[in-house]
Amino acid sequence: MIIAVASGKGGTGKTLVATSLALSLVNKESVQFVDCDVEEPNAHIFLNPSFSYKEVVSIPVPHLDEAKCTYCGKCAEVCAYNAIAVFTERVLIFPELCHGCGACSYLCPEDALSEINKAMGIAEIGQSKELDFIHGKLTVGEAMATPVIREVKKHINREKLTIIDVAPGTSCPVVEAVKGSDFCLLVTEPTPFGLSDLALAIDMVKELNIPCGVVVNRDGTGETNIEEHCLKEDIPILLRIPLDIDIARLYSRGIALVVGKPHWGEEFLRLYNDIERIAGDERDHNY
Amino acid sequence: MKEIIIISGKGGTGKTIIVASLAALAESKVMVDCDVDAADLYLLLRPITQEMQEFWSGQKAVIDRDKCTQCGLCQDMCRFNAINEFQVDTISCEGCGFCYNICPEEAITMQENLSGRWFTSDTRYGPLVHARLGIAQENSGKLVAVVRQHAKLIAEKQRLNYILTDGPPGIGCPVISSISGVNLAVIVTEPTLSGIHDLDRVIGVCHHFTVPVKVCINKFDLNEDNTRQIETYCHNQGIEVASRIPFDNVVTEALVKGLPVVEHSDNIVSQRIKALWKSIAD
Numbered sequence A: 001m002i003i004a005v006a007s008g009k010g011g012t013g014k015t016l017v018a019t020s021l022a023l024s025l026v027n028k029e030s031v032q033f034v035d036c037d038v039e040e041p042n043a044h045i046f047l048n049p050s051f052s053y054k055e056v057v058s059i060p061v062p063h064l065d066e067a068k069c070t071y072c073g074k075c076a077e078v079c080a081y082n083a084i085a086v087f088t089e090r091v092l093i094f095p096e097l098c099h100g101c102g103a104c105s106y107l108c109p110e111d112a113l114s115e116i117n118k119a120m121g122i123a124e125i126g127q128s129k130e131l132d133f134i135h136g137k138l139t140v141g142e143a144m145a146t147p148v149i150r151e152v153k154k155h156i157n158r159e160k161l162t163i164i165d166v167a168p169g170t171s172c173p174v175v176e177a178v179k180g181s182d183f184c185l186l187v188t189e190p191t192p193f194g195l196s197d198l199a200l201a202i203d204m205v206k207e208l209n210i211p212c213g214v215v216v217n218r219d220g221t222g223e224t225n226i227e228e229h230c231l232k233e234d235i236p237i238l239l240r241i242p243l244d245i246d247i248a249r250l251y252s253r254g255i256a257l258v259v260g261k262p263h264w265g266e267e268f269l270r271l272y273n274d275i276e277r278i279a280g281d282e283r284d285h286n287y
Numbered sequence B: 001m002k003e004i005i006i007i008s009g010k011g012g013t014g015k016t017i018i019v020a021s022l023a024a025l026a027e028s029k030v031m032v033d034c035d036v037d038a039a040d041l042y043l044l045l046r047p048i049t050q051e052m053q054e055f056w057s058g059q060k061a062v063i064d065r066d067k068c069t070q071c072g073l074c075q076d077m078c079r080f081n082a083i084n085e086f087q088v089d090t091i092s093c094e095g096c097g098f099c100y101n102i103c104p105e106e107a108i109t110m111q112e113n114l115s116g117r118w119f120t121s122d123t124r125y126g127p128l129v130h131a132r133l134g135i136a137q138e139n140s141g142k143l144v145a146v147v148r149q150h151a152k153l154i155a156e157k158q159r160l161n162y163i164l165t166d167g168p169p170g171i172g173c174p175v176i177s178s179i180s181g182v183n184l185a186v187i188v189t190e191p192t193l194s195g196i197h198d199l200d201r202v203i204g205v206c207h208h209f210t211v212p213v214k215v216c217i218n219k220f221d222l223n224e225d226n227t228r229q230i231e232t233y234c235h236n237q238g239i240e241v242a243s244r245i246p247f248d249n250v251v252t253e254a255l256v257k258g259l260p261v262v263e264h265s266d267n268i269v270s271q272r273i274k275a276l277w278k279s280i281a282d
Helices: A014-025 A043-047 A074-078 A103-107 A146-153 A172-178 A192-208 A226-233 A245-252 A264-286 B015-025 B041-045 B073-077 B098-102 B140-157 B173-179 B193-208 B224-237 B250-257 B268-281
Strands: A002-006 A031-035 A050-064 A084-087 A090-093 A113-128 A131-138 A161-165 A183-188 A212-219 A237-242 B002-007 B029-033 B048-063 B108-123 B126-133 B162-166 B184-189 B213-218 B240-245
Touching: A002 A014, A002 A172, A002 A192, A014 A031, A014 A043, A014 A161, A014 A183, A014 A212, A014 A237, A014 A264, A031 A043, A031 A146, A043 A131, A043 B193, A050 A090, A050 A146, A074 A084, A074 A103, A103 A113, A103 B098, A113 A146, A131 A146, A146 A172, A172 A192, A183 A192, A183 A264, A192 A212, A192 A226, A192 B041, A192 B250, A212 A226, A212 A264, A226 A237, A237 A264, A245 B193, B002 B015, B002 B173, B015 B029, B015 B041, B015 B162, B015 B184, B015 B250, B015 B268, B029 B041, B029 B140, B041 B126, B048 B140, B073 B098, B098 B108, B108 B140, B126 B140, B140 B162, B140 B173, B173 B193, B184 B193, B184 B268, B193 B213, B193 B224, B213 B224, B213 B268, B224 B240, B240 B268, B250 B268
Parallel strands: A002 A161, A002 A183, A031 A131, A031 A161, A183 A212, A212 A237, B002 B162, B002 B184, B029 B126, B029 B162, B184 B213, B213 B240
Antiparallel strands: A050 A113, A084 A090, A113 A131, B048 B108, B108 B126
């Protein structure tokens, strides 16, 4: 089973929930933790993995053999991202705009375009005690996170229970990380910002047709009615974590909640049982 | 005219709360919300929309089932795994048009994609340009460029002194699109190990694009060891820490009331935000 932990709004506690959920389950299941927030990955701070494998993530971008080029302009015509411009006797390639689709090199009538790899980031694989750990890191200055996320997700072992930590927001990096999951946990906080972004995140998960449930973090702040919205959308609230300065201080020191306060382990086990039940019902319903 | 953007790397450090207060403090300005896939500034500035524009960007492939002979070439060639069982998965399709160009039956067309909307609004603090990216849509960077460009037009036309921008979290495409060419990026961080880790990366992006940077430490009293670490780090990098804001419940109280915190209370949080504005306004 793959469980994605997403949020819409940033800083609501995705990493806190994802890391504690994973740590609570290591004695029960074979667990793999996948940090897909490749722009700002943080889970390693809480899980301290030792890495044994590192791979450069790259996308194929066009490379021109000037001797073969007749400046016909076909490549520029087929490129949807304006990554190639052809002048009378000159071709300009902008690799930072390229998505690596391969259309230009395939369609070049002179076979003048080959592809070379452009590094976008890295994927690292390691172990944190019993936990398999994988994360991706977008290179600082690179714009496209999705190729790195796609590459990281290739290392998912479907035999294992996989927990994915997702970036904030609802756009392409989030969709790339969440799609293919069996369940999505949405972490929110009871403030107007939390509610507004939860609503967007619920729309996103519904679009992907993935069952979901909500975790209310910092419960007791803000008086905003998360319940009403969840009831209206028919989405269960599965866990509440109170507003507690001790929890915030543990987080600030990079200590996972279930490590600093072990009694939370049972709560996360119960959360997992609920997720299993809901995802199972959903599967039965679909068959 | 000075364009100032508030970013953070890590999400949820307090960008929007601070931008709303700066909007209340600054004179002669236009506000922009560049966090187009989770825009929240409107909740505090309470805009009245004057103009709504559609944002059409990119294309999606569509297969004509009557013409398709199920040869499978498009499926084999698509690098985004967006075609399965001779149907296009519009969420995975990146609109490259490779399939359209190679289909031997000319069974594929590319259709324009409505990927969001953007708005010009009035608020009691001045004009606001904001947007909403459609659910699961791409091209947030392009939408950011559109709202920034429009805000600039407003600032030029009305001869405003400031463009105040609420930026997106992260370091990827919407962030790069938001910060390129601004006069100052104010990075709001928090004294957590995650905050410190993310601060380092987002400063790297600002340096990469030669954007001047100042730092603001929010909830600085949550972990004073970490706050000192951030201050030392900034000092070594030659970056000014423009203000330190303590953790205080007035921030949430103001948020629930839908007010910028400087209008809700004159306590230490408001004083520190005023100090921030003083440091970045010139």
